Amino acid sequence: MVTLTQLLVLIGVTWGAAYTRARTGSALVIAGAALLVMTFFGEFALVPWLLLGAVAILFLADDLRKDKITRPIFKMFKSVLPPMNQTEQEALEAGDVWWDGELFKGHPDWAQLLGYKKPELSAEEQAFIDNQVETVCGMVSDWDINFKDKDLPVEAWDYLKKEGFLGLMIPKKYGGKEFSALAHSAIVSKLSTASGVLGVSTMVPNSLGPAELLMHYGTEEQKNHYLPRLAKGQDIPCFALTGPTAGSDAGAIPDSGVVCKGEFEGKEVLGLRLNWNKRYITLAPIATVLGLAFKMYDPDGLLGDQEDIGITVALIPTSHPGVETGERHYPMGQAFMNGPTRGKDVFIPLDWIVGGPEFAGKGWRMLVECLSAGRGISLPSSSTATAKLAYRATGAYSVLREQFKTQIGKFEGVEEALARIAGATYQLEAARIMTAGSVDLGAKPSVITAIAKYHMTESARSVLTDAMDVHGGRGVIMGERNYLSSGYQSMPISITVEGANILTRNLMIFGQGAVRCHPFVYREMQAANNPNEQAGIDEFDSLFFRHIGYGLSNFIRSLSLGVTAAKIVKKPVSGPTGRFYQQLTRMSSALALVADLSMAVLGGDLKRKERLSARLGDVLSYLYLSSTVLKYYEDNGRKESDLPYVEWNIQNNLYLMQKAFNEFFDNLKPAWLGAMLRRVVFPFGASYKKPSDRLDHKIVQSMFNQNELRDRLTDGIFIGDETYPVGRVEHAFNLVLATQPIALKIKLAVKEGKLVPAREFPETVETAVAAGILTQQEANDLLTAEAARLDAIQVDDYSKAYIRGEFEEPLAKTEAAA
Incomplete structure (x- = not known):
């Protein structure tokens, strides 16, 4: 009985030390003190002391441990390391580990995340967006560029060159703007909402290209020759x-x-x-x-x-x-x-x-x-722009378009699609800002930017699909009025460039992240490749046994957090979002455990098990995206209007993490390992559900009226006046909202039998004026709003000659239009 008690105490000390990630020496001292106290006040038990002594000797006898244990493991480790060519090696070593390292280690320091400075535009950058960017957006027609001219207008090209759009990132001493990554992202985002061609033509010179390569690696002679010419648009x-x-x-x-x-x-x-x-x-x-x-x-x-x-x-x-x-x-x-x-x-x-x-x-x-x-700036910014435009325009269109005498936004089926648009837009904007902000902090986070590129382009593709479904024929018919069709058609371009998304998901995110973000694996690989074998063994010894302790800690933490539903995790913030940090810590711990065991069991084969590694990459990705949502919420003052959006995204991401884990466990070999890991991570079965219908309903309401959240989420898109595609819908939306009380008077009058609706709406309004239900001014306002509404839901039509490419309209049609 004494032995059992002391063993239980020893296990408890070990469990607590592993959960809190205490140092091995500290854990040994605590365990030894506990046994001394129990022995002094009770009886001596041999087995607990033998166990403690064995661990202590292993810990303290460096030479014995290195010679008898570490050396054989070191040689075996070297023999099973997967071959890596120079290209793979350089890709692995490129870039930095940033917040992804915290997420991968299983115990994120949320204070570090919340302590990052809020990314913000300078006054100069904001002025450029409000003036030069707005101006050039107004100079182009997306329809004319893609259908008629197959290029930007000459005056737009000249303006881009003259105003420095092609040298946004070039230092001022070379004649460039020297803007931040956040400004680059915001500029490309706004340009893309006016025309995808305008966005691409600006992003490419400022992304991977001669200017960036010269700034980082060019000789002084090369910089002095090319950078001023690139900044002024003299060179393209x-x-x-x-x-x-x-x-x-x-x-x-x-x-x-x-x-x-x-x-x-x-x-x-x-x-x-x-x-x-x-x-x-x-x-x-x-x-x-x-x-x-x-x-x-x-x-x-x-x-x-x-x-x-x-x-x-x-x-x-x-x-x-x-x-x-x-x-x-x-x-x-x-x-x-x-x-x-x-x-x-x-x-x-x-x-x-x-x-x-x-x-x-x-x-x-x-x-x-x-x-x-x-990769973390250009495509994420254009993807976010796509979602912002879809959010604002689709919400407005859902108010303007009626079926069965009801605004289509009130139908639950439409509401489901709108909720996905709303939730995705919030997360995309959060991820855009945090990812660009990381670059401005001096980081080069290769894994995070791969996550951003893959998930943000895929999210934009889903948003466009939902937006097209809501718009129906209004989205299908191409023309000057259509603000969705060119983006919908061109979305595969974003999916393909800068590394095809299939490659990014299946090879890069986890394949690179597992090695670079892991606290020990990459350093163990470096130690194994050390030409001085003894120095390599010395370094490997420390890393390997700390790795063992790290793995034990992840197992105990994952099981503890699963059993307690993560309620034992300290919340880094007060309020309703504190619970989200607990759940994300639980998933981070689970990822650390599962990734570690998978690498240990599969070794180099994990590199070839692309679908398995992709699922673990998905978990890491959703942890990162969830982090951006929480950071955005905090940086914007924890507004109550944002809470449903935060809840929707975290719930959805946790559900997707659970799905990825379960698919991983289902396909992991040996099967018993998958079953065991499932019981550790989800001891009571499925823990997370998709956002409810109630939450869907809640987040779409801000799409149907004018409010701060709608404006903030869609800030930085080009709207224009009623002669521009989005401006036309926005103009009608504003008029309809302003005249809703007037329209309600007519509905109430009809319901109370005071007014009989005519076949045509203008006649009904005229009758309402005659009956004293409306004033003439109210009638005029209502008819103006109705005309704008009908114009906004209209689609374009063209002559056969125009569709063939004969852009000079026949005289008869021109005169008829006049």
Whole structure:
């Protein structure tokens, strides 16, 4: 009995130490003190002391432990490490670990998240958005760009160049704007709501391209020459990476540059003989400077002993002999400048390598580091813009469009779609701001930006599908009035570029995150690759046994949080959102446990089990997205109007995490391991449900009237006046809301038998005036609102000749319209 009691106390101490993640030495001291007290006041029990002694010896006897235990494990670990080529290694090492590291370790420091400074625009940035961005948005017609002209108007291009839109990120000393990542995101977001082509034409020069590469890696001579020209729009940049046989697998590019001697400006110099064939290159048809990625070879040893130097990046004027540009691809739904570029035996001097000859072979690392930041700005901003526009316009349209004498927004089926639009828009805006803000904090969070790119583009695609369903024919018929069709058609472009979403989800998010975000795995891999074996063993010893303690802690924490429904977690904030932090901590702990055991059991095979790793990546992603929602709520003053949106998103994300975990457990081999993990993570079965119908109903109400939340969530989109697509609907929406009390008078009069409705609405209004139910001014206001409503739900129609591309309307139709 004494032995059992002491063993239980020892287990309790171990359990508490593991849950709180106490240091091993501290846990041993506490356990030893507890046994001493029990022995002094009770009896001596051998077994507990033997267990404690064995652990103490293992902990204290460094040389014995390293020689007899660590060394064999170290050698086995090295033997099972999956092979990794240079491209994979550089991609893995690129970028930083940021908040994703906290989420992955199983015990997030929420105070750290809440302590991040709220991302905000400067006065200069806000003024630029309110003036220059608003101006250029008013200069374009999305319909004319995509259907008629297949390009931006010349005056819009000139304005973009003159006002510095192509140099938003370039430092002021080179003539650029030197704006923040948040400003870049906000600008692209607003431009995209006026025209996707306008957004793309601005985002590309400011994202992965020559300017960013030059700012980070260029020589002073390269910076001084190119950056002022890029900032002023004198040079138009493009960057060529993707080719016919190398899309997402950029490491497989066949394009080559062979070191050789050649003639340049009348002199024989050392340079490169380039051959390339690239496609899908945005701005290539009009570019004046080409950023080119290729594999560099030195077969004659002109630079040294290394023949295969690796991926390299160079800047080449498109006017240079042998460079082929100008042809165009025709992207689906968006006629932005995109096309191929080719070159055969094009000679360039070595000085055209970005960063100079010393950066030969470092191109892939350069590209991945730049892309890891840019991926979190461009496509997330345009995706958020899509959702914002859909939120505002679809909510308004749901008020304007009536069926069965009822606004369609009041039908529960429509309400279900509207709720998904509303919830997604809130989360997208939160994620856009926090992700761009991370870049402004100096981070290059490669895993987080991959999460943002994948989930935000997929969310925008779902939002557009729901918006199109609500609009019905109004969304299907293309024309000047349609604000959804071009975005709906072009959404696969966002899904495809900067790494296809299938690749991003199945290989990148967890594949990179599991190694980079894990507190020990990446460092253990580095230790295993240490050329000094003893130094590697010494480092591995510390990491490995701390890793064991970390795994034990995750098991105990996950089981404890599952059994208690996470109620034992300390809430970092007061109020109704405190419970959400507890549940997210529970899921973070579960992810840490499941990921650790999966890597231990599957090892290198986990890399090839893409669907398994994708599901764990989904859990990490929803943890991050939930974090952005809570951060946005706090940063905006914890407004009561936001609470239903926060609740909707956290509930939905927890449900999706549960779904991802269960699908992972169902498909994990051996099956017993999946069953065991399910019992640890969800000891009482399913814990989370999708948002209720009641909550759906609650969050869509802000879409149907003018309020602060609606304005804040859709801040930064281009609306324009009633001559613009969204402005037309917004104008009618405002008039209908303003005249609702007048319309109610007619409805009450009809219900009370004081008014008999006529066949046509204007006649009913006229009768209401005659009966003294309405004043003439009220009647005029009501008829104006009704005319605007009917105009807003109307669709465009064109002559057969116009649809064929004959844009000069026949004289008879022009006169009839007049």
